[in-house]
Amino acid sequence: xxxxxxxxxxxxxxxxxxxxxxxxxxxxxxxxxxxxxxxxxxxxxxxxxxxxxxxxxxxxxxxxxxxxxxxxxxxxxxxxxxxxxxxxxxxxxxxxxxxxxxxxxxxxxxxxxxxxxxxxxxxxxxxxxxxxxxxxxxxxxxxxxxxxxxxxxxxxxxxxxxxxxxxxxxxxxxxxxxxxxxxxxxxxxxxxxxxxxxxxxxxxxxxxxxxxxxxxxxxxxxxxxxxxxxxxxxxxxxxxxxxxxxxxxxxxxxxxxxxxxxxxxxxxxxxxxxxxxxxxxxxxxxxxxxxxxxxxxxxxxxxxxxxxxxxxxxxxxxxxxxxxxxxxxxxxxxxxxxxxxxxxxxxxxxxxxxxxxxxxxxxxxxxxxxxxxxxxxxxxxxxxxxxxxxxxxxxxxxxxxxxxxxxxxxxxxxxxxxxxxxxxxxxxxxxxxxxxxxxxxxxxxxxxxxxxxxxxxxxxxxxxxxxxxxxxxxxxxxxxxxxxxxxxxxxxxxxxxxxxx
Amino acid sequence: xxxxxxxxxxxxxxxxxxxxxxxxxxxxxxxxxxxxxxxxxxxxxxxxxxxxxxxxxxxxxxxxxxxxxxxxxxxxxxxxxxxxxxxxxxxxxxxxxxxxxxxxxxxxxxxxxxxxxxxxxxxxxxxxxxxxxxxxxxxxxxxxxxxxxxxxxxxxxxxxxxxxxxxxxxxxxxxxxxxxxxxxxxxxxxxxxxxxxxxxxxxxxxxxxxxxxxxxxxxxxxxxxxxxxxxxxxxxxxxxxxxxxxxxxxxxxxxxxxxxxxxxxxxxxxxxxxxxxxxxxxxxxxxxxxxxxxxxxxxxxxxxxxxxxxxxxxxxxxxxxxx
Numbered sequence: 131x132x133x134x135x136x137x138x139x140x141x142x143x144x145x146x147x148x149x150x151x152x153x154x155x156x157x158x159x160x161x162x163x164x165x166x167x168x169x170x171x172x173x174x175x176x177x178x179x180x181x182x183x184x185x186x187x188x189x190x191x192x193x194x195x196x197x198x199x200x201x202x203x204x205x206x207x208x209x210x211x212x213x214x215x216x217x218x219x220x221x222x223x224x225x226x227x228x229x230x231x232x233x234x235x236x237x238x239x240x241x242x243x244x245x246x247x248x249x250x251x252x253x254x255x256x257x258x259x260x261x262x263x264x265x266x267x268x269x270x271x272x273x274x275x276x277x278x279x280x281x282x283x284x285x286x287x288x289x290x291x292x293x294x295x296x297x298x299x300x301x302x303x304x305x306x307x308x309x310x311x312x313x314x315x316x317x318x319x320x321x322x323x324x325x326x327x328x329x330x331x332x333x334x335x336x337x338x339x340x341x342x343x344x345x346x347x348x349x350x351x352x353x354x355x356x357x358x359x360x361x362x363x364x365x366x367x368x369x370x371x372x373x374x375x376x377x378x379x380x381x382x383x384x385x386x387x388x389x390x391x392x393x394x395x396x397x398x399x400x401x402x403x404x405x406x407x408x409x410x411x412x413x414x415x416x417x418x419x420x421x422x423x424x425x426x427x428x429x430x431x432x433x434x435x436x437x438x439x440x441x442x443x444x445x446x447x448x449x450x451x452x453x454x455x456x457x458x459x460x461x462x463x464x465x466x467x468x469x470x471x472x473x474x475x476x477x478x479x480x481x482x483x484x485x486x487x488x489x490x491x492x493x494x495x496x497x498x499x500x501x502x503x504x505x506x507x508x509x510x511x512x513x514x515x516x517x518x519x520x521x522x523x524x525x526x527x528x529x530x531x532x533x534x535x536x537x538x539x540x541x542x543x544x545x546x547x548x549x550x551x552x553x554x555x556x557x558x559x560x561x562x563x564x565x566x567x568x569x570x571x572x573x574x575x576x577x578x579x580x581x582x583x584x585x586x587x588x589x590x591x592x593x594x595x596x597x598x599x600x601x602x603x604x605x606x607x608x609x610x611x612x613x614x615x616x617x618x619x620x621x622x623x624x625x626x627x628x629x630x631x
Numbered sequence: 632x633x634x635x636x637x638x639x640x641x642x643x644x645x646x647x648x649x650x651x652x653x654x655x656x657x658x659x660x661x662x663x664x665x666x667x668x669x670x671x672x673x674x675x676x677x678x679x680x681x682x683x684x685x686x687x688x689x690x691x692x693x694x695x696x697x698x699x700x701x702x703x704x705x706x707x708x709x710x711x712x713x714x715x716x717x718x719x720x721x722x723x724x725x726x727x728x729x730x731x732x733x734x735x736x737x738x739x740x741x742x743x744x745x746x747x748x749x750x751x752x753x754x755x756x757x758x759x760x761x762x763x764x765x766x767x768x769x770x771x772x773x774x775x776x777x778x779x780x781x782x783x784x785x786x787x788x789x790x791x792x793x794x795x796x797x798x799x800x801x802x803x804x805x806x807x808x809x810x811x812x813x814x815x816x817x818x819x820x821x822x823x824x825x826x827x828x829x830x831x832x833x834x835x836x837x838x839x840x841x842x843x844x845x846x847x848x849x850x851x852x853x854x855x856x857x858x859x860x861x862x863x864x865x866x867x868x869x870x871x872x873x874x875x876x877x878x879x880x881x882x883x884x885x886x887x888x889x890x891x892x893x894x895x896x897x898x899x900x901x902x903x904x905x906x907x908x909x910x911x912x913x914x915x916x917x918x919x920x921x922x923x924x925x926x927x928x929x930x931x932x933x934x935x936x937x938x939x940x941x942x943x944x945x946x947x948x949x950x951x952x953x954x
Contacts, residue, residue: 173675173676174675174676176676177674177675177676177680178675180676180681180684184912271825271828271829271830272829273829274826274829274830274831275826275831315707316793317792317793317816317817317818318793318816319793320792320793320794320816329705329706329709329710329713329741330705330706330710331705332705332706332707332709332710332740333704333705333706333710397822397825397829398822398825447825450848451828451844451845451848451850452843452844452845452847452848453821453824453825453828453844453845454821457676460676460821461676463844464676464681464920467919467920468681468916468919470915470919472843472844472847472919473844474844474845474847474848476847476848537702537703537704537705537710538701538702538703539703539710578817578818582815582816582817585787585813585815586787586813586815586831586832588813
């Protein structure tokens, strides 16, 4: 452990050389930019920029590409808060409280809390990476298809917490998400489903396109109705937290850090899962769960922290075993190989400078992002003041461009527009949107993992023979019963007392 | 007078047409006079994408024109390739052609046929490697197959998706050896390798490059690769053939243009690809990714594609995929 810290210091010396700081800055800035623009996420940006790194030294190249990765995680928050359009799946839950905050003129609070949370999450997870890497990586390998399925069931139960006022409407939303996830080729059987004979749908729908339509476009359509009224945010409220908001926010940041880190270790997860679980967990632990969704800072802080600390966790399997845990990490792995480095335990021995330089640069990158984001939060917050008449066309253009870049085709734009209209209708029916997007992400993995588990074990024995699996499944059942019970008693009390709804 | 005016007009028109046609023939001789697009029918960042981008850099130098690389993923490569097939056969729209082109017709993935394209050249060969956990009770293919024969249907082999080339490779081994495996599809090769490392499955038959890290980490061992000859990157690993199983199968990638592209354009493109694949940069990248540089010129690649079409149609029709 002491040895690790010593190596980390050496790495820090590499990371704070002026050129590497510059590359780290460029990476973070590019990452932020692509995070802000929907369509191109950090995965695509990393892939597209790899060829530019040919001429650089391996350390600088990797530092820059990592910067894009976590910079993108920061950037995704901005659009979620300001225009209710998540640039990637991990930011879907940020919309839930971030956008209401922006509507109250408190976008600055949301962005600042997210920046602080991301910083703490990032730094803590890097410490985890330095101190705990090897034993944890082996533990994480225990997550096979059966355990993955149980984890996803757990995640699905968490979605119940996001359902808003009515259980029935929440279920409708969940089933829409499931239905959308069924489109395309099923990897297990190779069967093509619900594509209406279209070649373009064989690969399934893209989460980015769906999010931009359901969240962004539908918001514009609803907003168009009252365009003549000037119900604008009158002023930008103070971007400071109010008294009494500090406690829960700090708590959610710390819990989010640990959650994200451990989720990052598990191969095959995505950063949307820790964000989702963090939000549900905060809501459950909160003294005032009914305020979630109306714009409270801890609803933004927890998930944003979790999706950043996920990055540090996800680096562990890459560095120790050569396993890419997520699509972006897979591309980073490609970048390592392009520079003649094979990620894995031998990398620590053969190229300690690269490994520790990269890890140390993540500290530097998080500091850079904090410096960039906290003052910027006030600038971004002013965007919320732009009159809708001017803001909407810009958002529309960005959304169309984003949808086009998903696969460079107008087909995705068409899907986005259809999703926008569906989103508008759902909004009119008061059906929550977040479960659609999250269930879409989870159910695809869930279906695959259960089918794999059944095939490997020739039945369901994989589920009850694994302790991890059983624990997760039992927890899921408890949560489900608890939330159904809460819903029931809530309804009863509302029925007795409420007359304002 | 009137007639002579008409005659002058006639001359002008004829002269104009000559000049224009002259110009256009000059244009053809000057191919390429504007940027060229390479369509990659897969996502950015994958092996096909990176291969195309590096080749594009080399071709760009040889042709003196900018080459754009565009990703059009979807439908097992069907979306991107269909688009190139429908493009003008003028050499300005090129497709990256993966091994899947020879399967589209048989597997009914799309209406693409392998003779929809003129082939510029082959770039790479992507060998399949039979890989198992390092502590597995078998050290050779023979032992592995014997074990599988003794435990029919119990040995689990991971692949990168139902009907993928690695699934077909495992099924081919099944056919040749007479063993019966339990095929487990994953969403890409990397998750399959991860599951192998975690002990959730017994073997994988994916691209050798995907398992290299695991081998170096001391978690996995490669029993054999399914190429004709040993791979210079891993000289200690025997081929399936050496081990007594006639299994030669793998992925490959090349470049193609829509059918009917002029011969002189084809020649220029082919020459630029030959140059690009010979560069050290390309060779280094390909071998680090566990692939093999395998340049074939237009004629040889065309013949190779035709042979592979017959081979795979035959193989696939005998297989029961999707189970």
